[in-house]
Amino acid sequence: MKTTTLEGRGFVTAVIRSIGARHDGAHDLVTDGLYVDLRRALRNPADDPTMRYRTGLDDDVYEHVLNTPGACDLINRTAVQLHLLVDEVPVGRVARLTVACQGGRHRSVAVAEAVGRRVWAAMGGDYGVEIEHHHIDHPVLPSA
Numbered sequence: 001m002k003t004t005t006l007e008g009r010g011f012v013t014a015v016i017r018s019i020g021a022r023h024d025g026a027h028d029l030v031t032d033g034l035y036v037d038l039r040r041a042l043r044n045p046a047d048d049p050t051m052r053y054r055t056g057l058d059d060d061v062y063e064h065v066l067n068t069p070g071a072c073d074l075i076n077r078t079a080v081q082l083h084l085l086v087d088e089v090p091v092g093r094v095a096r097l098t099v100a101c102q103g104g105r106h107r108s109v110a111v112a113e114a115v116g117r118r119v120w121a122a123m124g125g126d127y128g129v130e131i132e133h134h135h136i137d138h139p140v141l142p143s144a
Helices: 059-066 071-088 107-122
Strands: 002-006 012-020 034-037 095-101 128-133
Touching: 002 107, 012 071, 012 107, 034 071, 059 071, 059 107, 071 095, 071 107, 095 107, 107 128
Parallel strands: 012 095, 012 128, 034 095
Antiparallel strands: 002 128
16 A cells, blocks of 8 residues: 655644446545545556556546546546545544545555645645545456
8 A cells, every 4th residue: 555645734634445347345545535446537557558557646648547537527526525525524634535446456555645735725725634545556347
């Protein structure tokens, strides 16, 4: 697992997970909060041989995902929902978002990063955001 931490002056108020829905036990990680499944929403960078073995943390893959038609709207709407949830969670607790794609290496990683940065910016950097990528280091899955 890899984690991106966006530091805040205060404690962490949001935890975002990226997962690969086809990995065993992936849905055991979905414990509460919001859930977004990207398998039918965005094109899969793994279909492009030049991106197949890269991840959503790589600039070209990240840009590919964000430039998919509808991606920015989905990211913005999800960030608004998570920010609203953060405002409702009692002090000392965290709001959670799980972002899923097929293998957890491309789309879910890029979208989780983008949402996390938008939420962190919307909070003015006052509170921290953690972005956990649970399947980023797993092997690329064969097509379904």
